[in-house]
Amino acid sequence: MMNKTKLRSEFTPGTTRWAVRRAQWLAMGLSESDFHKPKIAVVNSSSKLSVCYQHLDAVSVVVQDAIRAAGAVPFEIRTVAPSDFVTSAGKQGRYLMPTRDLLVNDIEVQVEGAELDGMVLLASCDKTTPAQLMAAGRLDVPSIVVTCGFQLGSECGGAHVDIEEVYKSVGAYKAKKITLATLTDMTCHAIKGPGVCAGLATANSMHCMAEALGMALTGNAPIRAGSDELMAYAARAGAAIVGLVERDIRPRQIMTAAAFRNAVRTAVAIGASVNVMRHLLAAAIEAECDIDVIAAFEEAAQHVGQITRVRPNGPDRIEDFAAAGGCAGAMKQLAPVLDTSVLTVTGDTLAENLARQPAPDEAVIAPLAEPFRAEPGLIIVRGNLAPDGAVVKLSAVPAHVRRFVGPAAVFEDENDAIAAIEQSRIARGSVVVLRMLGPKGGPGTVFAASFMAALVGAGLGDAVAVVTDGELSGLNSGITIGQVMPEAAEGGPLAAVQDGDTVVIDLNRFTIDLELSAQVLKDRIAALPPLPPTTEKGWLAMYRQLVQPLSRGAVLGERGARRSPETE
Template sequence: MAANTRKSPKDLRSARWFGPDDLRSFGHRSRMMQLGYAEEDFRDRPVIGILNTWSELNSCHGHFRERAQDVKRGVLQAGGFPVELPSLSVDESFTKPTSMLYRNMLAMETEEMIRSHPLDGVVLMGGCDKTTPGLVMGALTAGVPMIYLPAGPMLRGHYAGRILGSGSDAWKYWDERRAGNISDDEWLGIQGGIARSVGTCMTMGTASTMTAITDAMGLTLPGASSIPAADAGHQRMSAECGRRIVDMVWTDLTPDRIVTAGAVRNAAIIAMATGCSTNAVVHLIAMARRAGVDFTLDDLDELGRTTPLIANVRPSGKDYLMEDFFYAGGLRALMKQMEARLDTSCLTVTGKTMGENLEGAVVYNDDVIRPLSNPVYHEGSLALLRGNLCPDGAVIKPAACDPKFHVHEGPALVFDSYPEMKKAIDDENLEVTPDHVLVLRNAGPQGGPGMPEWGMLPIPKALIKQGHRDMLRISDARMSGTSYGACVLHVAPEAYIGGPLALLRTGDIVRMDLPARRLDMLVDEAEIARRREARVPPEPRFARGWGWMFSQHVTQADKGCDFDYLERGFGPAAGEPDIF
C-alpha cells in the first residue's frame, strides 16, 4: 500500500467476513447480531482484536481485565469495533517445569487466532516474561497491524525500612535464610513486602527487559514499557493503544514495516544499555528470525563490547528499581542518551520515526539513568563465550557477577539433574571450595525440558556459612532475569542431545576467560573422543502430546528455541483463509 494512502471500508480484512451477500457472510452477521450487536456496530469499521493474557494465576497481569476495557474505550473513540480474545497466559510464577515450554504455544495460538478470525488489527496485552516474545512472534508472522501493550512493572517492594526488588532480593535473602541469619518473622515479612502491587518484576528482569526491547523496536507507544502498572498513566496509555491501532489499520502500518534489521539492532543496543536479562538473547533472536532478520549471538556480543550499561537498576545496577527508572525519565530518556548509536530513521507504531518519538525526552535523575561519561559498567549487559564446552555459544552477564571470576580456573562439580544438585548443595558436608565450578546439565531446551530457570545454581550451604556469596556456575539452562552472579548459561549444544557439556566429569578442570570470550574444559581431545564414543543417550522426556512435539522441533538456544517449522525460512505462511 502506498505511503499516505488510506484504506476504504471495502479494503478491510474483516469485510471479507461481513460484506458479501452470500450464505457464509449471512451467518457471520447473524452471529454478531446474536451477541447483541447491530450491523452498524461492526460493518465498515476496523475490527480490532484485543489479545488478553489475563489469568487468575498471573499476578503480573492482575489488572488486565480493567485495562482491556480501557483499550476498548480507545478503539470505540477512534471508530473501530473492539473484540477481546483470551490468550494463553504463560505465567512465570506457577507454571512447571517452566513457562518457556509454552512460549511457542502462545506464538502459535496468536498467529492462528489472528489468521482465522475477522481481525483488521490487534492490540497485544502482555508483560510477564514469555508473553512478550510469544505474542510478538505470532503477530509478526500473521502480519496484520499490531501494537503491544506492556503490563508495566509493579511498585517497589518494602520491608522494615528496606526497599526490596522482586526476584533479586528473594535470592539474596534466601541465602541469608539458609545461613541462619533471618528469623521466621523476618522471612514472612519479606515474603509479603517484596511484591505489593499488580505488575511485572520491578527489577530489570526478563519482563522489563522484553517490554523495553519491544518499545525500542517501535512496537509500543513511546516509553510505554516504563509506566508502572498501578499508575493512572497506564490506563491512559491503554486507551491510546486502542485509538492508535485503528489508525494503523486505515494506513496499513504492518509489522514488517517496523521490525527491520535497524529496529532489531536498536532493540539489542537498548537491551545492553539497560542491563538486560540473559533471557533477552533467546527471545530477541527468535523474534528477529520471525521477522526475517539475520541476527546472531555474535551480533549481540559485538554490541555488548561497545555499548555501555547506563541504567542503574537492579540486578546489574546497584541502587534503583523500575519505579525510579520511570520517574527518572523512563526508556525514552535512556534512548535519548543513546540516540547517536541508534538508527533513528526506523518507523514505529506511531507512524513517526524513532527520532521523532525521542524529541523532548529528558533525564531527570542522572544517577538512575547515567550519562555515557559515567556508566554503571563500561560494556553492555551480556557477553558471548565459545570454546570446547560450548562450540555454539554460551552467555554470561559480566556486570552482575564478581569481577574476580572474569578469569577463573577450577575443578568441576557436575550434576546431571536439578534434584541431584539441590540435594548436594544443601549438604553441609559437601566437599566443595570457592574455586570449584558448579555444573548443571540436561537442563536445556530438550533436557529440561523447556530450558528452565535453573542456571543460577544455589551456593552450597557449606560455603554460605563461610560467608561466600558467588562462585562460577555453568549450565545449559536459563536463569531468571532478576538473578545475578558468575553464571554461564545457555550452553549450546545442550548436554541432553550430546553437546560437549555431556562429556564433562567431576574433577575436570574448567577455565573461563571472559576478556577472551572463552569457556573450555582442560581435557585432551583424545579423552573427549573416548567419552563421546562411550556416551549412552538418555531416554526421551515425552512420549506424546505437546511435550513430544516440542522435543521434536525446538531449536537450540543459539537459534532462539523457536520451532524449526515456524521460522521464516521454513516455508511461506498459510496466508488468509480464502474458503468462506
C-alpha cells in the same frame, strides 16, 4: 471513518462465512455499520493465578473503549498466562519456555482463524511479551504491544523488600542465616500491587525490548502497573492501532534488522536479562528477519558500556529507571550508536519519537560517553564448552571476578544441586555444571534459577561459578553462564564434562573452555549415548518433538529468516 485499506475482515455478502459470522456478531450486539469497520483483537492474558496479570482486565477495557472511539470494533481474546513464579511450581518449571510458544500459537489460532485486522497485545510476565512479539512477526497484521507494568515492594524490618529479596533470601534461610519467621514476614511485604517483578528481570527487560524494537509506544516501558500513566498509554494504543490498520503499517516494516540491532544495543547497555537473547532471536525468526542476533550481541559489546545500574545490576530500583526516562531515556543516550531512521508503531521514526522525549536523569541513565561501567551489561562467550555461544549478564557478576578457573561439579537435576548446597558439598572455587535442562533435555527448559538464588543466599555467589543450558531468572546475580549452546541433550560439549574437569571462564576475553585436548573432547562427545525417550506426556512431549535448538531461539518447527536486508 474512511477505510483506505481493504479490510480482510469484511467478507463478501452472500458467502457462507459472511452469513454465519454476521449471525453470530449481530447476536452479540454489533451494528450494521460495525461490519465495515476494522476488527481489532485485544489480546489479554488476564489470569487469577498470578499478580502479574490481575490488573489486565481493567487495561483491556480502556484499550477497547479507545478502539471504539477511533472508529473500529474491539474483540477481546484470552490466551494462556504463564507466570514464572507460579507456573514454575510444576515439573521444575519445565512448562515455562514451552508456554511461550503455546501462547504464540494461541494468538495465531484466534486472530488468523477469525481474520481480524489488527492486534493490541497486553504484555505482562516474562513469556507474554516475547510470545506477543513472535506472534506479531509471524502474522504480520498491524500490531501494538502495551507493556502493562511493574509491581512495587515495600518496607520490612526497616529495609526495602521486593520479590528479588525474597528470592535471594530462600538461600539464606536454607543456609540458616535467617529464620523462617523472617522469610515469612518478607513474603508479606514484598509485593504491593499488581504487575511484574520489580527490577530489571526478564519481564521488565522484555518490556523495554518491545519499545526498543519500535513495537510499543515511546515511553511505555518500564511503567508502574495500575497507574494512571499506564491507562493513558493503553488509551493511546487503542487509538493508534486503528491508524496503523488504516495506513497498513505492519510489524515486518517495523521489526527490521536495524530495529533488532537497536534492541540488542539497548539490552547490552542497560544490562537486561540473559533471556532477552533467546527471545529476540525467536522474534526475528518468526518475523523472517535476516539478522544474526547472536552476532549482533557480540558486535554490540564492542560499542556500548553499561549506562544504568538497575537491580540486580546495582542500587537503583525499576521505579527510579522509569522516573529517569526509562527505555526511551536510555535510547536517547544511545542515539549515536542506533539507527534512528527506523519506523515505529507511532507511525513516526525513532528519531522523531526521541526528539519529543525529555533529557534523561543522568544520575540514573548515564551518557554513552561516560557509562557507569565501561564494559557491556550483557555479553556472549564462546569456546570449546559453548561453540555456539552462551550468555552472561556481566552487569550482575561481581566486579572483581573476570577470570574464574575451577573443577567441575556436574549435576543433571537442580534439586540434587540445591541439596548439595544445603549439605555443604559444593566447595568454594568450583564450577557447577547444570546440564540436560535445556529445551530438549528438560524437556521444556528447567528453571535453574532457584539453584543460583540458593547459591547467592548461601554466600557463595562470588565464589562458585554456574554453567547451564537451563533457564535463568533475570533476577539472578553471580558468576552465571547461561543458555550454553548447543545444549547437552543435543550432544553439545556440556554433556561431555566430568566431575573434576577444569573449566576456564575468562570474561575479559569472552571465552569459556574445558581444559581438554580437542581429541579427548571429540572422543567423549562421540561416546555419548543417544538421548533417551522422554517419559513426559502431553504438551511437554509434543514440545520436545518440535522445539528447535537454543541457537534458533527454541522456536517450534523448522523456520528460518527468509527476508533479505534489502526488503527492510
